[in-house]
Amino acid sequence: MQEIPTWMAGQAKAVAIYNAPFWREDALSGDAMSRHVPTVEIHDESPSKGEPYALFRFIGVPPQLWNTL
Numbered sequence: 001m002q003e004i005p006t007w008m009a010g011q012a013k014a015v016a017i018y019n020a021p022f023w024r025e026d027a028l029s030g031d032a033m034s035r036h037v038p039t040v041e042i043h044d045e046s047p048s049k050g051e052p053y054a055l056f057r058f059i060g061v062p063p064q065l066w067n068t069l
Helices: 022-026 063-068
Strands: 012-018 031-033 039-044 053-059
Touching: none
Parallel strands: none
Antiparallel strands: 012 053, 031 039, 039 053
């Protein structure tokens, strides 16, 4: 599996951990896609009950812009 390329292998990723799942107050959970950079995908990585509350993100900044941020 380590030799099989995937589209996400070269993408920056980020995980944000929160004290409370504030997004669920607006009935948001699951996955979201965006065409606006820098975040192009967001996934709710929290368990259905209990902690930790976390959002996982794919950062969609093209490599040629990395040094300009």
